[in-house]
Amino acid sequence: MPARELPSIDRIMGHHSVRALSSQYGRAWVTDVVRYQLSQTRSMVLSGIVTPALESIVSLIVKKMHEIGQIGSRAIINATGVILHTNLGRAPLGSEAAQAILDTVQNYSDLEIDLLTGLRESRQKQVKDLLCYLTGAESGMVVNNNAAAMLLALSATSAGKEVIVSRGEEIEIGGSFRIPDVLKQSGTLMVEVGTTNRTYIHDYESAITENTSALLKVHPSNFRIEGFTHTPDIAELTQMARKHGVLVFHDIGSGCLFETEKYGLTHEPMPQESLAKGADLVLFSGDKLLGGPQSGIIVGKAEIIELLEKHPMYRALRVDKMNLASLSATLLYYMKGEADTKLPVWQMILESETNLKQRAKKWAQAIGARAIVIQGSSTIGGGSLPEETLPSWLVAIDCGKQSAKCLELVEKLRIGKPPIIARIDANMVLFDPRTVLQQEDSVFLQRVKEAIRD
Numbered sequence: 001m002p003a004r005e006l007p008s009i010d011r012i013m014g015h016h017s018v019r020a021l022s023s024q025y026g027r028a029w030v031t032d033v034v035r036y037q038l039s040q041t042r043s044m045v046l047s048g049i050v051t052p053a054l055e056s057i058v059s060l061i062v063k064k065m066h067e068i069g070q071i072g073s074r075a076i077i078n079a080t081g082v083i084l085h086t087n088l089g090r091a092p093l094g095s096e097a098a099q100a101i102l103d104t105v106q107n108y109s110d111l112e113i114d115l116l117t118g119l120r121e122s123r124q125k126q127v128k129d130l131l132c133y134l135t136g137a138e139s140g141m142v143v144n145n146n147a148a149a150m151l152l153a154l155s156a157t158s159a160g161k162e163v164i165v166s167r168g169e170e171i172e173i174g175g176s177f178r179i180p181d182v183l184k185q186s187g188t189l190m191v192e193v194g195t196t197n198r199t200y201i202h203d204y205e206s207a208i209t210e211n212t213s214a215l216l217k218v219h220p221s222n223f224r225i226e227g228f229t230h231t232p233d234i235a236e237l238t239q240m241a242r243k244h245g246v247l248v249f250h251d252i253g254s255g256c257l258f259e260t261e262k263y264g265l266t267h268e269p270m271p272q273e274s275l276a277k278g279a280d281l282v283l284f285s286g287d288k289l290l291g292g293p294q295s296g297i298i299v300g301k302a303e304i305i306e307l308l309e310k311h312p313m314y315r316a317l318r319v320d321k322m323n324l325a326s327l328s329a330t331l332l333y334y335m336k337g338e339a340d341t342k343l344p345v346w347q348m349i350l351e352s353e354t355n356l357k358q359r360a361k362k363w364a365q366a367i368g369a370r371a372i373v374i375q376g377s378s379t380i381g382g383g384s385l386p387e388e389t390l391p392s393w394l395v396a397i398d399c400g401k402q403s404a405k406c407l408e409l410v411e412k413l414r415i416g417k418p419p420i421i422a423r424i425d426a427n428m429v430l431f432d433p434r435t436v437l438q439q440e441d442s443v444f445l446q447r448v449k450e451a452i453r454d
């Protein structure tokens with residue numbers, strides 16, 4: 001097919017669908033997209049993937065233009081009931097943490113200056129102080145995410161040496177983060193001990209050689225092995241390791257800073273707990289149960305943290321001013337004892353069944369005849385409290401026997417503005433009020449009503 005048979009730019013620009021795009025997005029922007037897509041289409045036509053028909057090219061352009069047009073506002077409404085949804089950006093920030101980002105980026109900031117002395121200061125000073133207060137650590141630091149924290153900790157302390165890991169903890173977190181791969185990348189030699197279900201203190205001890213640098217303990221954050229299992233407590237490990245002059249690192253995953261039992265949830269490991277039991281470094285994420293921005297937090301012995309800060313890799317893994325500002329603001333909620341009442345993640349986890357039921361009833365009434373209220377459950381997600389589901393009340397739209405109708409409704413909600421993400425179960429589209437912020441209620445209901453009516 002000769003490429004000159006492609007419609008001209010003028011012809012495409014004159015098509016009524018493209019004219020509509022121009023009035024929505026502005027002619028300049030649309031022309032650029034048309035020109036680029038036409039050049040892409042040329043090679044696809046030559047290789048026979050696409051026909052040069054005007055309508056097919058226009059529909060491709062319309063799709064691409066809407067994709068680009070959506071860039072800018074990325075807010076969505078999460079009606080899935082999964083609180084820490086990695087695909088949906090994990091933790092929504094507290095309002096003061098969000099404001100801290102705005103304050104930092106709309107002005108110059110005191111990123112690396114001590115205002116009292118006028119001298120240069122570490123960008124991590126504030127967050128370091130907060131981490132020490134909150135966990136009792138000698139020192140602390142922040143990097144890009146928990147994966148980076150582990151890579152840096154191992155590279156800076158143990159490259160060319162042995163690190164001992166239990167076979168039960170050689171886990172995959174998701175997104176291709178696998179413990180053995182990170183060890184390899186850091187230049188350490190992984191020594192596996194124990195079995196998938198049972199590892200004892202003497203397994204670790206008998207694997208220690210002159211070349212052993214550290215024991216790495218990893219919290220199996222996204223699954224549970226039940227039954228015939230054993231793993232030594234971190235206190236047991238650190239006592240034994242100290243005798244041999246070996247370090248202990250504990251990757252606890254979520255970084256929960258208070259006792260989850262007091263809310264009737266299963267125990268989540270806390271950094272202060274591991275430190276009190278003698279761990280040299282504790283590593284965790286900032287955007288899981290902590291409820292802050294994407295970040296990897298390291299707390300522990302000052303001399304080891306200093307080693308990490310001096311390692312050339314640190315510069316490549318460090319966080320920016322927005323991240324530091326919002327993480328500090330998030331940690332302040334904990335300092336003030338307000339984390340459970342003011343951080344969205346904790347508000348959602350702790351929301352009462354009575355309130356959820358009331359809200360679901362209000363929603364069903366507003367949506368109309370096809371909506372019913374049913375009992376269901378929400379999940380915490382994001383590799384936190386894996387066996388925990390939280391009882392909830394959901395609004396369900398029954399699609400009868402037509403599962404295609406469910407898919408159609410979910411797609412309509414996902415593609416409109418603001419996008420709404422819902423789940424499908426047993427031929428019903430389900431909406432969980434737990435993860436929908438209160439202030440989103442009216443626009444959420446408006447969109448659902450419209451989508452069902454169409």
Ligand SMILES: *Cc1c(COP(=O)(O)O)cnc(C)c1O
Binds near residue numbers: 146177220253254
């Ligand atoms: C989630 C998780 C990680 C990875 O954390 P990121 O911040 O996503 O890099 C590492 N280890 C454990 C145990 C986790 O749960």
